[in-house]
Amino acid sequence: MDQNIPQVIQTVPLQYYVFFATALFSIGVVGVLTRRNAIIIFMCVELMLNAVNVLLTAFSAYRADPNGQIFVFFIMAVAAAEVAVGLAIIVMIYRNLQNTDVNLLNRLKF
Amino acid sequence: MLLAVPTNYQPSDFLPIIVQFVLAIAFVAFAMVVSHLVGPRRKSVVKDEAFECGIESVGNARTPISVKYFLTAILFVLFDVEVIFMYPWAVNFRALGQTGFIEMIVFLALLMAGFTYVIKKGVLRWNEA
């Protein structure tokens, strides 16, 4: 529809977005793998999702293709549903355990 | 392209927001710093206690609260996201025309079905549990 937009956006190189998103994503992954508090892990997961959102939006804008942004909408909606369920689970555990440290949850062994 | 994007906006249109942000922070910081410098400081153990109408406070204040609040919060998250979905639709309402409207009716019907379910399930019955 409008060829102008991508050009405006391209003043920031695509790589920057990719690097930024990858960095965010990596922070999220590292957080998930190293942190022991369920809420923090959960937030790291959200960080990963947001990294994806950034990346998709960037690609979408660069290609003047709305699909990527629509995808972002769906990710947000689904993430909301995930948040709902996830928080419910964490609240449930907290009420049983008074704690959200996943290390305490070792009744099921690896 | 599904979303109508006005053409005459530039990313740089958003720059003044920074200006306002700086102003807001400056004001708040000013207020905090001045009151910190001007106000007297007299600490005492009794004064530092939590104010609970003169009754001695018992236990930790960070106690679990009614789960209804969490439910409200979780429901808000879900419904709010659905509302967000409606923004692009609303903006493009005329372009999408009748089909768009019918689709949105379906969407709203589903949303309201969930809504009715939630209400019937007793989310708002505050005097229970």
Add this chain to the structure above:
Amino acid sequence: MIELPALGWQSIVIFVVFAVSLLIATYCTYAERVIAAFLQDRVGPDRAGPYGLAQPLADAVKMFTKEEFFPGGANKALFVFGPCLAMITALMSSAVIPFGNNLTFGNNAFFLQGIEVNIGMLWIFGVVSLGVYGVMIGGWASNNKFSLLGAVRAASQNISYELAMGMALIAVLMMSGTLSLREITLQQSVAGEWHFWNIVKQPLGFIIFCVCAFAETNRTPFDLPECETELVGGYHTEYSSMKLGLYLFAEYVNIFVVSAVMSVLYFGGFNFPFQYELRDWFVNSQGWELTSAQNLITILGTLGLFAKIFGFIFFFMWIRWTLPRFRYDQLMRLGWTILIPLAVINILITGGLILFGVIQ
């Protein structure tokens, strides 16, 4: 990069808007007392300055010089951060409101608006929603059960009413087809038809929005978070000095912003009745230049907008002293089971009317 002159002008506007909103917020405290006194047939503040007009300043001085108090067991950083956040979010939202049409000087046209973005409505909505964090953080950090309960109540209430508010907005958006507040305002002006305001087409939407606006700003009858009979001071029980001041201040700034938004969305913003006729009269009968006439109209429009805003602020205060407070479950039930379905019905009606060509 952006050209400096544009930013310069906008900075000025932002600065002015900022100052005005602070000023209005300040005098809201005065207005509140005066109106309260008037409604209750008693004397309001009348000692500081003529008619007590310096009262807000005195209050400010008092706030600054009070002792800064940190309750034991509070999380200090968050305790400070809470009011700051509340204030910052309140102040951030005003700049996108179009306070007036453009002023033309020579070849340069200036918008009487701090920031003109295509997503103005989303911006306001997003920033205002952040305000609840300020309340929540402050209440939690106080380490006081009353505070916590007040904060939780505030949060629940805010988010509940935000839903209905958002849905009420959808109906406006369906008609306007844009998220830009300026566009929305301009659409409400058609030569010769002052009743082209959205309130005519969206009465139900306005009522919903208005009720929600009360709840969002924690005003009576929705001031449960700070209802002194149950929770002492609610989330700001433990606050003193300027931190308390920021909370109170933020509330009034929010009232101002919400009033402005209501004016813009439903009451034509800076449009006023017979503005085109007036302009034409100046041009045709008085022989003014078109730009000068236009500038005059713009200024009058701005004043009109402020008049509307003041009207709403007065409305807020009037309601405060008229209606009793809700019980909490009543409040939540009103939000969820009445306003949300009403908003949905409003969306459907609006959609149907637009599709059948009843409203444009």
Add this chain to the structure above:
Amino acid sequence: MNSIILLSVLGLGNLFLGFLRSNRLLLPAAMLMLALVFGINLIDWNEGAQSYFNNMLVIDNFSVAFTGVVILTTFLLIPFSQKFVRDGEANLAEYYSLLLFSLVGAVMMVAYNHLLILFVGIETLSIAMYVLAGSDKRNLRSNEAALKYFLMGSFTTGILLFGIALVYGATGTFQLSDISFAVQNPINDSLQPMLYIGMLLMLVGMGFKVSAAPFHFWTPDVYEGTPTFFAAFMSTVVKAAGFAAFLKLMVQVFPAASAQGVWLPTLTAMCALTLLLGNVGAVAQTSVKRMLAYSSVSHAGYLLIGLVAFNGQLEGASANAIFFYSLAYSVATVAAFGVLKLVADQRQREDYNGLNGLAKTNPLLAFVMTVAMLSLAGIPLTGGFFGKFFIFSAAVENGYIGLVVFAVVMSMVSIYYYLRPIIAMYMRETDVTTDEPILVSSFQSAALFVLALLTVVLGVLPGLISGIL
């Protein structure tokens, strides 16, 4: 498409049925709904590919077949929820509805033609399962299972999404055929690494979802903690749908030789590792439920062989093999979990000794469990044998002899742990905790009988469905 709409609507309807005073109606209602959907689903059979939503969703024989599998599995599983009905479980309607909703996700996963639908399908399925995993609210183990499943699941989703995003960045589309075209005709060579990384991340994401090693470690914990009824659902429907989606992804998106060169070795290694860890892990277990969890990991390994050996189109031998295997495996697993649930509900134990003397007290249960175990072990006369057989043939046909040999060796290992329940049931004596007969309603008996029958029919007359895709 019909099945998606129908499942959603019925799921919603079921939710409201929960407001009835008695929940006795729910079970038959749910079964009726599933039967209805199953029938409606079959209408699309051999109708050719029908696409919906701008070609984002394609209903063809492949999707109809796998939809059939997941719905049938659920249908057969549902009778075992009778205990919930008996106990007056408060949230029964929600459980059924969540199952129906997750089936919506499963159907989307098997019918997607656009990565968005894949994502939404996976999440619809997963989110419902997170809830169900934690449905035993007072039980800490269930809580933990839910938390682990949830954290791992959303983590995986993140990885999968990042992969999708990178692939989108490299190809500019989410449409499967377009991606495939772009992979074969790269516009820009500098984007190839991004494409491959994205592809591998998607592989990892899907690997997590179908619990392939080394991303399987959550499986045993989650399955063990999850209430048995839902664990059965997880290890059947979720797995079947996951593999259908996985297969479709690999077959339709990355058949290009250059891409294959990257993912095929990875997948092969994953496959071998899954087989090894799944089978060896299962050997060490003392709890039947954990054993079944590990067994489900190992079966993911077998299914991965089918994936490795895919031959380029959804109608090929490996698609057929995966279809047959999924069905046979699902039926047998449902039977195993069903018996286990009945036993564990009454005897309050899930270890092998809990099954002691079952042949004496409940011959039918023992028989069904035996059939299930033999089928899982891949002994002839049961569907499991032909499932493995088809998978292995597909692999041999495509030259993966080494992999097949390894898989065969591993399935020998598996015999060890699959025979243990049989030994316990038939050759061990009852003790105090196990000498009471398990109470089984005639309804459940009928379901068990049907499961056993189906397994045997698949094992005797595999030709009925072996080549239908």
Add this chain to the structure above:
Amino acid sequence: MLTVILLLWPVAAALLLHFFKGGAARVAAFGAALVELVLAVYAALTFNVNHTGQFSFNHEWIASAGINFHVGMDGLSLLLVLLTTFLVPIILLAAYRRKIENESVFYALVLFMETGLVGVFTAQDAFLFYFMWEVALIPIYFLAGVWGGENRAKVTFKFFLYTIVGSLFMLAAFVYLYFQTGPAASGLATHNSDIASFYNLNLSVQEQSWLFWLIFAAFAVKMPIFPFHTWQPDTYTESPAPATMLLSGIMLKMGIYGCMRWLLPVVPSGVSQWQNLVLILAIIGIIYGAIIAIRQQDVKRLIAYSSLSHVGLMAAGVFSLTQIGLQGASIQMLAHGINVVGMFFIADAIERRTGTRTIADLGGLTRQAPVLTVCFLVLLLGTVALPLTNGFVGEFLLLAGVYEYNAWMGAVAGVTIILAAVYLLRMFQRVMLGPDSSFTATFTDLTGAELAVLVPLIVLVFWIGLFPNMFLHLSEGSVMNILNEVVKR
């Protein structure tokens, strides 16, 4: 079509057996087995020795894979079908009066197994053959495992694992061979698994060499050939008598039959390459089995080891690749089936009366039970291969075959007869003769029902011994065909 009926009837009967309880089930099962026998005899009577592949039935089974339900009988198959259908009623009769829990299930399993066995002997499609091979395994596993002795769990597990692992190798080989074949007749699939296609494959010597071991593994375990035999004595001992009889009387023969039908003609070069080794293993088995048997204290174990020894000889005969050796194997399968079933039956009869199987605890049965002694002696002599008994014909032909292949081997294998005489007669002497022991004081002679089991066996011992040509004649054509296939390539 007759073959299909032979296959389906026992299954149908097994399913119907569920509606009978207790004694009625026993009678019904026996009746069903008799009907099966009649059908088999009818088949034998209408069998034309000059044609191969009679009573055949060929129908698509798994069309997409080119696998057909192809069954049919030639002389060799018929011989073994006859053996099966004859022994099953005998075994059912042998279980008469035994106290068995869940009788209907027990008998149903036996009948079910009969289907598997008949299927193995008549399958003309590789996958059908494998399928039936396993179908025969499952019931026997449960028969031995559920109704067996103290150690049954461990022992049957070992048995199951051995056989299934062996057969998986075979399956692997079949899959490989399958992919070498041409399109199926129906044209739906690119390959087929018909026995004829397998016979006509062009395989390199190297391929055949390893394929040989894959296929041989299954048969070697089943027979069992020497190093694969460790499951056998335990299983025989722990299983209940009917299961032991099924195992030793019929299941053993699956291995031998498999070698003849599915190994020699399919990978002839592989066979000739490894022939020597297999023969050596077989002969080691003969000697080993015999020597261990001598040392045995347990009657059942002794018979088990003797069976091992005899199977070794049969395998040696088969792998001599001579017509006479193969013919010997065919007839010896029959003979051994009859003898070993009889022996185990008698061992079981003694155990039931005395409660012990230990040779040292027994003695002096002759006086209390003369009829039993006579029956025992006849079967024993048949096993020892005394002329005029069935064992003689088989062992003679087998030894001749091995001798023809290699004189030294023949000579060593011949020792089996001497050793068999040593351990069997020694057992006879200790058990039947000598002074009474505390266990045997109140020994009673055979009942009518037991006699009904033994008489047909004894009749056959002599019948085969006296008129071996009746049976040799049946299998001759098949053996020639097999050898032709071997020579052809």
